[in-house]
Amino acid sequence: MGKAIAEKFAEAGNHLFICSRNEIELYKTTELLLTKYPQCTVKAKPFDLSKKEEVLNFGEWCLAVTVPDILVNNAGQFLPGSVYNEETGLLEQMMEINLYSAYHLTRTLLTSMMEKKAGHIFNICSIASLQAYPNGGSYSISKYALYGFSKNLREEMKPFGIKVTSVIPGAAYTDSWSGSGIDPKRIMEANDVASMVYAASLLSLQACVEEIIMRPQLGDL
Numbered sequence: 001m002g003k004a005i006a007e008k009f010a011e012a013g014n015h016l017f018i019c020s021r022n023e024i025e026l027y028k029t030t031e032l033l034l035t036k037y038p039q040c041t042v043k044a045k046p047f048d049l050s051k052k053e054e055v056l057n058f059g060e061w062c063l064a065v066t067v068p069d070i071l072v073n074n075a076g077q078f079l080p081g082s083v084y085n086e087e088t089g090l091l092e093q094m095m096e097i098n099l100y101s102a103y104h105l106t107r108t109l110l111t112s113m114m115e116k117k118a119g120h121i122f123n124i125c126s127i128a129s130l131q132a133y134p135n136g137g138s139y140s141i142s143k144y145a146l147y148g149f150s151k152n153l154r155e156e157m158k159p160f161g162i163k164v165t166s167v168i169p170g171a172a173y174t175d176s177w178s179g180s181g182i183d184p185k186r187i188m189e190a191n192d193v194a195s196m197v198y199a200a201s202l203l204s205l206q207a208c209v210e211e212i213i214m215r216p217q218l219g220d221l
Contacts, residue, residue, distance in 0.1 A: 001124065001174050002074040003029055004194035006042075009070070012198070013039035017062045019047040049075040049101035050093070059108030067112040067119075070201055073102035073146075074124045081137035091138040098142035103149060113162055120163040122197055123150040127170040127220060130213075154210060163208040165200055169193045170215035187216045 006018055010033045020026040023046040030044040043065070047058040062068055077097045081090055102123055113119040128140040129147035147166055154164035171187035193214060200209040 001169075001172060001190045001193055002072070004190040005072055005074065005197055006033060007037075007191075008194045008198040009201075010037040010040040010042065013037070015041045015066070016043070017065075017068065018042065018044050019049070019058050020044075021046065021048045021050075049105070050077075050097045052096075052100065052104055055101055055104040056108055059105050063109065063112055067116050068109060069118065070120045070122070071106065071109060071113075072122045072124065072197065073105060074122075075101040076124065076126075078139050080135045080139070082135060083137050083141075086137045091141065094138040094142040095145065098139070099145045099149065102146060106153065110162075114157075114160045117161040119161075120165070120201055121153065121157070122165050122167055122200075123147075123153075124193075125150060125166050125168045127168060127213075127215065129166075129168055131220075133220075154208075161205070165197075165209050166211045167193065167197060168211060168213045170220050172214075182221070186218065187221070188214060 002018070002020075006016055006029065010016060016033070018026065018029070020029075026044050026046055030042050033040060033042050045058070045061060047054040049055050049058065075097060077094070079090060079094065081087065106121060123146055125147045126143040128136050129143040132140050147168070150164060150166040154166075157164055169188065171182075172190050172193055173182075173184045173187055174190050196212050196214065200212060203209065
């Protein structure tokens with residue numbers, strides 16, 4: 001999903017800062033974007049956003065060049081389980097990746113964005129942020145928390161001219177679904193979510209899309 005969102009903004013000729021834990025895939029994506037969209041510029045560096053120190057380093061790396069106009073908090077991981085029987089430590093792992101990455105990166109960039117009095121923050125939540133489901137366990141808990149963070153941030157940032165949007169997609173074909181045996185035509189495309197994020201970024205300064213809720217046409221699985 002992050003790659004699809006990056007493509008949308010690259011196509012429009014924006015300057016992108018991207019990161020990933022997977023260094024090989026990160027630089028492949030960078031090469032693809034620069035080849036396909038020569039009108040954009042891309043800076044890429046591997047960081048593991050499940051680790052607070054690397055989150056902070058990524059934020060400072062961005063600020064060394066400029067204050068971002070748009071922040072997309074997309075780092076995430078899904079591991080199934082139930083509260084009563086999932087492995088010890090799974091909650092901490094899900095919170096570190098799905099919540100703390102967004103929390104710490106946003107805080108790193110926010111002071112500069114507030115001084116600028118402009119910007120737009122997209123937090124990629126999940127339908128699991130709204131509705132518990134079997135085998136959701138700690139993943140769902142972490143996504144509920146991310147949604148709460150996003151709603152609170154929206155209220156705080158109103159006086160500073162910074163928009164905050166909670167993106168709440170149902171099943172979309174990403175790495176989380178590869179190898180699952182699910183027919184890709186049964187669920188959304190990552191590009192569907194990317195298109196909505198990009199569209200929300202184009203509104204006037206007077207308008208903010210607070211929530212984007214998307215589901216497959218046939219509903220949740």
